[in-house]
Amino acid sequence: MRYDAEMPAVIHAVFSELRIGAFTVHLNNRKLLRGFFEGLGISDGERQTLVLREVDKLDKRGIRTHFDHVMKRMVELAGPAAGKTFHTFFVDSWEAGGQNWTEKMPEEFKRRRGYDLIPYLPILTGRVLGDLQTTERFLYDLRQTVSELVTENFWAEMQRLCHAQGMRLATQPYITTGNDLDAANFTDEPMGEFWSHPFQPNDYRATVKAAVSAANLNGRLIVGAEAFTASDTERWLSHPATMKELGDQVFCLGANRFQFHRFAMQRFPQLKPGMTMGKWGQHYDSTQTWWEWSKPWHDYLARCQFMLRQGPVVTDVLGLSSEEPLHRFDHHPIPGHDYDACGPDTFRRIAVSNTKAGIPDGPRYELISVDHDGTMTIGRLRKLRDLVLEGAVVLGEPPLATPGLENFPHADEELEKLRDEIWGTENESDRSLGKGRVFRGISTGEALTRLGVLPDFDGPDGIAWIHRASMDTDIYFIASSSDKPVSFTSTFRVAGKHAELWNPETGETHPLENTPVDDKRTSIRINLRSHDSAFIVFRPGDPVSKPVTAGKRDEISIPEPSEIHGPWTVAFPADSGAPKSLQLDPLISWSVHPDPNVRHFSGTAVYSTTFDVPDPKARIILNLGRVEIMAHVKLNGKDLGILWKPPYQVNISTAVVVGKNRLEVSVVNLWVNRLIGDQSLAEDSGRDKNGKLLSWPKWILDGRQSPTGRRTFVTFPLWNKGDALRESGLLGPVTLEAAEALPVSGL
Numbered sequence: 001m002r003y004d005a006e007m008p009a010v011i012h013a014v015f016s017e018l019r020i021g022a023f024t025v026h027l028n029n030r031k032l033l034r035g036f037f038e039g040l041g042i043s044d045g046e047r048q049t050l051v052l053r054e055v056d057k058l059d060k061r062g063i064r065t066h067f068d069h070v071m072k073r074m075v076e077l078a079g080p081a082a083g084k085t086f087h088t089f090f091v092d093s094w095e096a097g098g099q100n101w102t103e104k105m106p107e108e109f110k111r112r113r114g115y116d117l118i119p120y121l122p123i124l125t126g127r128v129l130g131d132l133q134t135t136e137r138f139l140y141d142l143r144q145t146v147s148e149l150v151t152e153n154f155w156a157e158m159q160r161l162c163h164a165q166g167m168r169l170a171t172q173p174y175i176t177t178g179n180d181l182d183a184a185n186f187t188d189e190p191m192g193e194f195w196s197h198p199f200q201p202n203d204y205r206a207t208v209k210a211a212v213s214a215a216n217l218n219g220r221l222i223v224g225a226e227a228f229t230a231s232d233t234e235r236w237l238s239h240p241a242t243m244k245e246l247g248d249q250v251f252c253l254g255a256n257r258f259q260f261h262r263f264a265m266q267r268f269p270q271l272k273p274g275m276t277m278g279k280w281g282q283h284y285d286s287t288q289t290w291w292e293w294s295k296p297w298h299d300y301l302a303r304c305q306f307m308l309r310q311g312p313v314v315t316d317v318l319g320l321s322s323e324e325p326l327h328r329f330d331h332h333p334i335p336g337h338d339y340d341a342c343g344p345d346t347f348r349r350i351a352v353s354n355t356k357a358g359i360p361d362g363p364r365y366e367l368i369s370v371d372h373d374g375t376m377t378i379g380r381l382r383k384l385r386d387l388v389l390e391g392a393v394v395l396g397e398p399p400l401a402t403p404g405l406e407n408f409p410h411a412d413e414e415l416e417k418l419r420d421e422i423w424g425t426e427n428e429s430d431r432s433l434g435k436g437r438v439f440r441g442i443s444t445g446e447a448l449t450r451l452g453v454l455p456d457f458d459g460p461d462g463i464a465w466i467h468r469a470s471m472d473t474d475i476y477f478i479a480s481s482s483d484k485p486v487s488f489t490s491t492f493r494v495a496g497k498h499a500e501l502w503n504p505e506t507g508e509t510h511p512l513e514n515t516p517v518d519d520k521r522t523s524i525r526i527n528l529r530s531h532d533s534a535f536i537v538f539r540p541g542d543p544v545s546k547p548v549t550a551g552k553r554d555e556i557s558i559p560e561p562s563e564i565h566g567p568w569t570v571a572f573p574a575d576s577g578a579p580k581s582l583q584l585d586p587l588i589s590w591s592v593h594p595d596p597n598v599r600h601f602s603g604t605a606v607y608s609t610t611f612d613v614p615d616p617k618a619r620i621i622l623n624l625g626r627v628e629i630m631a632h633v634k635l636n637g638k639d640l641g642i643l644w645k646p647p648y649q650v651n652i653s654t655a656v657v658v659g660k661n662r663l664e665v666s667v668v669n670l671w672v673n674r675l676i677g678d679q680s681l682a683e684d685s686g687r688d689k690n691g692k693l694l695s696w697p698k699w700i701l702d703g704r705q706s707p708t709g710r711r712t713f714v715t716f717p718l719w720n721k722g723d724a725l726r727e728s729g730l731l732g733p734v735t736l737e738a739a740e741a742l743p744v745s746g747l
Contacts, residue, residue, distance in 0.1 A: 057177065058102035058149040060157045067161045075165045083166030088189065091158070091171040093226075098177045100124070100146055108149060113141045114406050140325070140375075140403040147178030147325035151345070155186040162188075170224060173214075174207045179325050181343025184214035189257070191224035194250050196234070196243065196282070204229075205253060206331040212254030212313060213340040216363055221309050225255035232279035235718040236671040237726075239290050239629050240297035241645035245531045247301070248479035252464035253331075256308035258301060260284045268700055271713040273671050278692070278716050289602055290668050293630050293642050296505070303504040307535055308477060311470030315340050316453055317444060318357065318365040320347055320396075322372050323380060323403065334444050336455025338467065339369070347383065355391030355435060366453045369444050370396030375403040378411055381418040388422065389434030395447045397440055398423040454520055459490035467493075472540050478526070479533040483646075487527045494538045495520050502535035511543035512536070530646050561623070561735035564611045564663070568730070571606045572598070577711070578605075587732045589628070591673060591725035599725060600677025602712070607665040607730050613656055619739035620656055624648035624665065626731040632666040651739065669728035672719060674712050679721040682708040691717040 055062035071089055078086040102108075109117040120129060120138045128135045155173065162169040170189035174180045184190050192208030208225050215223045227250070228243055247258065262284040263277040272287040285291065317339035321327055329341055340363065342350070350357055350368075358364030370384070376399035388394055398419045402411040422438055424431050429441045430450065439447045457465045462482050468475045474494045480486055492499075499514040499522065514522045524536065567585035572578035577597040590598050590605075613620070622640075624631055627648045633640040635655040643650060684706040686694040693715040699707055706713065 054096055056102055057096070057099055057154040058108075058146065059104065060153045063154050063158050064161065067158070071161070071167075072165060075167065087166075088168040088170050089162055090191075091169070093172045093193065094174065094176045096177075099150070100142060100177075102149065105145070109142070109145050112145050112148060113404070117142070134405065137403065137405045137408060141405055143325035144404065147182065150176065150178040151182045151186070155183045159186045159188070172207070172211075172226065174210060175328065177326075179327055179343050179345075180329060181210060181214065181321055181327070181341060182345040184210060184343070185218055185345060187214070188220065189222050189224050190214040190220065191226065191259075192255065193226035193229055193261075194246065196228040196230055196238065196246050205250065206329055208250055208253045208255050209331040210329040210341055213319075213342070215254070216313050216315065216340050217342065217346050217359055219312075219362060221312070222257050223255050224257045224259055225250055227258035227260050228282045228284070229261035230280070230282050232718055234282060236273060236283050236288075236675065238282060238284075239288075239644075239670065240294060241629060244297075244300075244533075244645055245479075245481055248531075248533050249464050249481070251304055251308055251477060251533075252466045252479055254308075254313050254466060256305045258305070270703075271700065273675075273712060273714055275715050279718065289604070289671055290630050290644075293632060293644065293668060296642050296644050299507075300505050303507060304477070304533075307475060307502065307504070308466070308468065310473070310475055311468045312363060313338060313340075314456060314467040314469050314474075315363060316366045316448060316456065318342050318350070318368045320368055320370045323375070323377055324373055334448075336445070336458055337448060337453070338456065340365075344380070347380070350383075350387065352387055352390035352392050357387050357392035366393065366451055367444070367447055368392055368394045369447075370394060372396070372399055374400045376415070377402060377404070378407075378414055378418070381415060381422070385418060385422050385433075388436035388438060391435035393437045393439070393447070393451060394422075395439040395442070395444060454493055455491070456493045457490065459526075460486070460488045462486070463488070463490070474538040476536040476538075477533065478528075478536060480528045480531060482528075483530045485527070485529050485532075487525070489523055489525050491517055491521050491523045492536065492538070493520060494522050497522075497538040497540050498543045499524055500537045500539065500543070502537050504533060504535060509537075561737040564609060564734040564736065566609050568607045568609050570729075571608070572601060573603060573605075576601055576603060587730055587734075589727040589731060590669065590729045591727055596677065600673045601728070602669055602671045602674035604666055604668045605729065607667060608663065610660050610662050611736070612660055613658065613736070615658060619651055619653045621649050621737045621739045622652045622663075623735045623737055624730060625733045625735070627667060628669055628726070628728045628731060630668050631730065634664040634666075636662055652736075653739075665730055665734075667728075667730045670726055671712065672726045673728060675714070675717070675719040676721065676723050676725060678710040678712050679717070679719060679723075681710050684708040684710055685713075687717075 055066045057063070074086075075082045106117060117138075123129050123135050123138055129138070155171070159169045168188040169186070170191055171183075171187040172191045172193060173183035173187060174192070176183050190211035192206075192211040193204045194208060195203040208223070211225075212223050215221065227247070228238065230238070261281050263275060263281045264285060266274045266285065266287060268274065269287070273283060274285075274287040276283065288294075316337045317334060319332075319339050319341045321329060321341055321343055323344055349359055351360055353360070353364065356364040356366070357368055368384075368387070381399070384394055399415065402408065402415050422433065423440060424438075429439060431438045439450070442450075456467050457476065457478075459465065459478070463478055463480055463486075465476060465478045474492075474497065476492060478490070495516060495518070499512040501510045501512050503509070512524055514524045517523050522538070526534070526536075528534065565585070566587070567583050568587060569581055569583055571581045574580065578601045579595065579598070582598070590601055593599050622633065622635070624633075624643065625648065627643065627646075631643045631648055633643065633650050635652050636657060638655040640650050640652060640655060684699065685697045688694060699705070700713075
């Protein structure tokens with residue numbers, strides 16, 4: 001639960017009236033929770049007895065009671081804003097643990113599985129009953145029953161309740177107590193997550209692909225992502241340039257609404273970096289050194305997210321997941337093709353139309369790829385057989401047995417017959433059956449090749465992509481993971497349309513030269529800068545202007561490149577402790593300067609110098625070289641914008657003049673160096689042995705400065721005295737370069 005100081009009445013209603021369920025959490029540590037309780041308006045007496053209870057998620061009464069006492073109350077408090085500006089309830093990641101019992105479990109189990117579970121209850125104590133096979137089959141039946149109950153009575157019922165109040169439901173439906181892909185069907189905005197800095201062993205990107213599949217299969221266009229979640233490895237080291245590559249990769253998975261995992265509350269906004277959620281979360285808020293310069297990055301995200309909501313993702317394959325009730329989806333890319341993942345419930349909706357299997361009035365697929373753990377239910381086998389007879393193509397290995405005790409052992413006898421009917425003999429890797437085909441023992445890519453399905457996108461390694469189709473327009477988003485410029489030719493499965501580059505950094509669009517490969521494909525030569533991205537848009541009709549190509553360098557009267565040597569005057573803020581100004585010749589990192597106030601400076605400093613241009617006749621690029629971490633460029637008083645990622649280059653042709661030019665480059669760095677420097681000063685707050693803040697010190701409550709001279713303040717320190725400083729400032733070399741004819745990346 002996230003507490004918002006503006007809504008104490010709502011939160012108080014939650015804590016004081018939620019009284020159903022079997023599990024309790026006692027919050028009675030007054031020292032730790034005093035400020036929290038005060039914010040809620042809870043009295044001293046109530047603090048000793050406050051109890052939070054977990055609802056029964058296998059019974060509709062659980063979520064109904066919770067909804068009536070919490071979510072419905074919020075709708076009532078929102079009044080006319082409900083369903084409008086206040087329009088969505090969001091369920092974060094499932095962290096409630098497992099549940100395998102409910103009041104009506106015996107009757108529900110018998111109704112669904114066809115036998116009484118009571119004699120098998122000793123198995124739940126860890127015993128083997130009868131034999132291992134019987135025991136395992138019973139446990140499968142129990143897991144399946146739990147999965148069905150939580151899907152129907154929690155996820156589906158919660159969505160129904162939200163809709164009845166004019167609200168939408170957004171969820172992160174994974175690592176639940178049932179089948180995640182089934183749960184994902186009952187959300188208006190499916191959502192995944194991904195972790196950053198550095199990539200975690202499990203960075204959860206597979207959850208994004210699962211959410212994208214749920215959206216595609218259920219006619220949803222918006223897919224959320226809890227974005228750039230981090231632990232103590234982040235430590236104020238992230239900034240837009242470090243986030244872009246990972247963000248682009250997730251865009252290529254299909255996410256199109258980033259929700260940053262950050263700690264939003266700043267009770268004392270004058271304290272910087274300020275409050276954190278312990279070691280967790282991306283430090284992404286207004287107390288960041290670079291926050292005021294983040295608009296170009298946010299504009300980039302906005303353009304990408306808007307474009308990536310135009311039409312569904314184009315997919316060739318339906319990946320049919322295992323029937324294991326606690327199956328956890330894992331992403332397995334198919335080179336050149338995209339796919340959707342399908343759970344057992346969704347598979348029941350699959351039908352064949354014009355020899356293609358898919359969702360009626362939804363996506364259709366060239367191939368169904370079947371996954372299992374050695375077992376398959378009779379219901380799924382029959383469905384697969386019927387789909388193939390009608391024209392579907394299936395890839396997968398035959399199962400060995402059925403799961404569960406229902407109709408066992410007769411179910412295994414039917415399985416053998418169906419298995420032989422669908423897969424034939426072991427030597428038949430490509431088998432015709434009715435109007436369809438069955439493959440086994442080959443890769444998904446090989447199966448598509450045999451079907452004559454051309455790759456949707458063909459490009460070099462290191463180029464991620466996604467393809468969306470909106471009516472008669474095809475939209476490809478491509479992103480490079482290389483830290484160097486790349487030039488390559490890519491093939492797109494589009495024909496008969498003109499191509500355009502849409503640059504998400506600038507909003508500019510340019511027609512592109514494209515060459516037909518055959519009657520189904522088009523090739524385009526593409527140039528991308530380091531970690532660059534672009535939309536390649538195919539539309540019918542003729543381009544409105546002449547397509548661009550990578551041409552020859554324009555003639556220009558300056559050397560190429562021509563370095564701006566300085567000397568550079570660097571001005572620091574008056575209240576920073578650093579010198580008002582100093583000269584650097586050559587450029588060096590602030591972190592190695594002999595003055596400790598420069599070494600430990602965090603914030604913005606302004607570099608200035610002059611340079612001569614004898615006779616500018618063409619486009620001139622100012623290349624700042626290396627910048628740590630962002631730069632804001634002005635030339636002769638004209639604002640040329642913010643450079644927030646490599647390459648730190650800007651076209652100065654509209655501002656450069658003959659003769660002497662005055663250049664100003666403002667540069668911002670990270671909080672790290674100042675945080676390390678402050679750790680050498682005396683402590684100004686009461687903290688535990690790990691450095692965690694115990695209480696607000698009086699000097700903060702009184703609105704005064706730190707009595708020990710510290711310039712930063714954090715509730716949870718992540719840097720120590722003696723840690724290595726980060727390179728900072730303008731490092732160069734700074735050069736003037738003649739511009740190439742407009743490249744595909746749109747510079």
